[in-house]
Amino acid sequence: MQPGGTQSMVHRISGDLRQAIETGAYAPGTRLPSEKDLTERYGVSRTVAREAFANLRADGLVESRKGAGVFVLERAPLQSPFSGLNVDRISSVIELLELRTVFEVEAAAFAAARRSASQLEKIIDAHRKVAECLRLGLSTRDADYDFHHAIAEATQNRRFPEFLQLIRSGIIPRGELQGAPVGERPRDYNLHLEEEHGRIVDAIIQGDSALARQYMADHLRGSMERYRALLLSRATRTDGENELPARSGGTPHVRHL
The missing domain is CATH 1.20.120.530 (GntR ligand-binding domain-like)
Known part of the structure; x- marks a missing residue:
């Protein structure tokens, strides 16, 4: 797989997983498919799967637990920008x-x-x-x-x-x-x-x-x-x-x- 193709697959996999998390298909605390599962499903190397997980970790969506896998994190409620602004001060x-x-x-x-x-x-x-x-x-x-x-x-x-x-x-x-x-x-x-x-x-x-x-x-x-x-x-x-x-x-x- 060419370098450009590798990055494309990383974005595709992380995008699919992100969408599944945001729609509730993977609830907080749920274990995501393993690297092996992803390599078989998408026909990619484990390196690609690891990079996809890294993208999700960077976004604060998941965490890796040694020996257990990758799990969906509980997300804090989104705070609207400037919601804490007190215009009376x-x-x-x-x-x-x-x-x-x-x-x-x-x-x-x-x-x-x-x-x-x-x-x-x-x-x-x-x-x-x-x-x-x-x-x-x-x-x-x-x-x-x-x-x-x-x-x-x-x-x-x-x-x-x-x-x-x-x-x-x-x-x-x-x-x-x-x-x-x-x-x-x-x-x-x-x-x-x-x-x-x-x-x-x-x-x-x-x-x-x-x-x-x-x-x-x-x-x-x-x-x-x-x-x-x-x-x-x-x-x-x-x-x-x-x-x-x-x-x-x-x-x-x-x-x-």
């Missing part, structure tokens, strides 16, 4: 902003270089909706998210909007996190939101990746600095004041990034 907001600064800065640069005409129009439309909400004194939570999501879509890389959707719940923090009463804007509400978004839009319209990158970085960095200052101002208080109390009802106004 300033520290969690800062964590997300640090992540977004790396992620969305490059997304803006890609969007400037790759956006289609229809995607550009979607970005402009989202920007206009944010501006309209600001003028009317309405929450810009959804419009603000739509603006950033439209830029992510314009990267022509579907993983960007998928990732943004994954962290959506923490993108626009609650206004009360900054000490504002429910329904009111926080004192340091970003009054330059429309202007900051406008600079990003202009750079994308011009197809200037460097400028788009710079303006998105400035936009997110300003938000991060505000939250770091807020966290520092609470450093001498009790730990609980880094976290919001439970909602008392209604939909609070939010601060926008």
Whole structure:
């Protein structure tokens, strides 16, 4: 068997066994077919069978027990990414902003270089909706998210909007996190939101990746600095004041990034 064929069989065997494990054909604690069984079933050498088992061990699906064989492991429940994120804590907001600064800065640069005409129009439309909400004194939570999501879509890389959707719940923090009463804007509400978004839009319209990158970085960095200052101002208080109390009802106004 040629080297390429050997690897192909390794993947085939490990794939078959993985599927059987995931569908429950081999329950946790079950002994898998032996190397000898696999060599006879697939017409391969024991080396190929051993490599297939090695792939499963690397994935945490099985364990080898000396003198007994290979057994299926009990799998821990899968935890959704960011499931432990508490968006009512300033520290969690800062964590997300640090992540977004790396992620969305490059997304803006890609969007400037790759956006289609229809995607550009979607970005402009989202920007206009944010501006309209600001003028009317309405929450810009959804419009603000739509603006950033439209830029992510314009990267022509579907993983960007998928990732943004994954962290959506923490993108626009609650206004009360900054000490504002429910329904009111926080004192340091970003009054330059429309202007900051406008600079990003202009750079994308011009197809200037460097400028788009710079303006998105400035936009997110300003938000991060505000939250770091807020966290520092609470450093001498009790730990609980880094976290919001439970909602008392209604939909609070939010601060926008």
